[in-house]
Amino acid sequence: MGESPQTTHKRLGSVKSKNTKPELILRKFLHKNGFRYRLGKKKLPGKPDLALPKHNAVIFVHGCYWHRHEGCKNAPMPKKNKSFWNDKFSRNIKRDKKAKEALERLGWRVFVIWECELNDESLENLKRKISNHFT
Numbered sequence: 001m002g003e004s005p006q007t008t009h010k011r012l013g014s015v016k017s018k019n020t021k022p023e024l025i026l027r028k029f030l031h032k033n034g035f036r037y038r039l040g041k042k043k044l045p046g047k048p049d050l051a052l053p054k055h056n057a058v059i060f061v062h063g064c065y066w067h068r069h070e071g072c073k074n075a076p077m078p079k080k081n082k083s084f085w086n087d088k089f090s091r092n093i094k095r096d097k098k099a100k101e102a103l104e105r106l107g108w109r110v111f112v113i114w115e116c117e118l119n120d121e122s123l124e125n126l127k128r129k130i131s132n133h134f135t
Contacts, residue, residue, distance in 0.1 A: 022115040023049055023061045029123045035130065044108070046099020055130050057109040060096070061118075068093055069114045 018040065027050065030037055041051040041058070048058035064074035068089050078085045100110045113126060 020061070020063075020115075022063070022113075022118050025118050026050070026059065026061055026113060026123070029127075033127055035127075045102035045106070046096070048099075048103070048110075051108075052130065055109070056107060057111060057130050058103055059111045059113060059126075062096070062112055062114050064114055064116050066092060067096060067114075069116065072114070072116055074116050 027037070030050070030052075035052055036054065037050045037052045037059075039050065041048055044051065044058065046060070049061045050059040052058070062069065064072040065076075066089075069075045096112075100112075103110050109130075111126060111129065113122065
């Protein structure tokens, strides 16, 4: 038998939204490679996880489950209360898209890195993309 609704609520309520392991990995990588950034620019649409003003770029570190990384094994659909979760995930996706569009209208370059893709290859690729702004 599955967990109670109260247990589920407590477990999901404990999910961190700041200083997550994927964010810390990215921040360490960027700093080591000479990128200076600002954390959580709350005044920007969507509150990006990192802003690199010098590069006119923002980065979102998306959790595969909550932001629905398509085709990812870390983004299964819950078996219970499917209509609630479909609505919740749909709102998350729409909010992400709206934030990206608003940031781009303001002249920011928007990068998304998925938690399951935080590896040396994807980080080096991100570094190249950010740096290409000056080439």
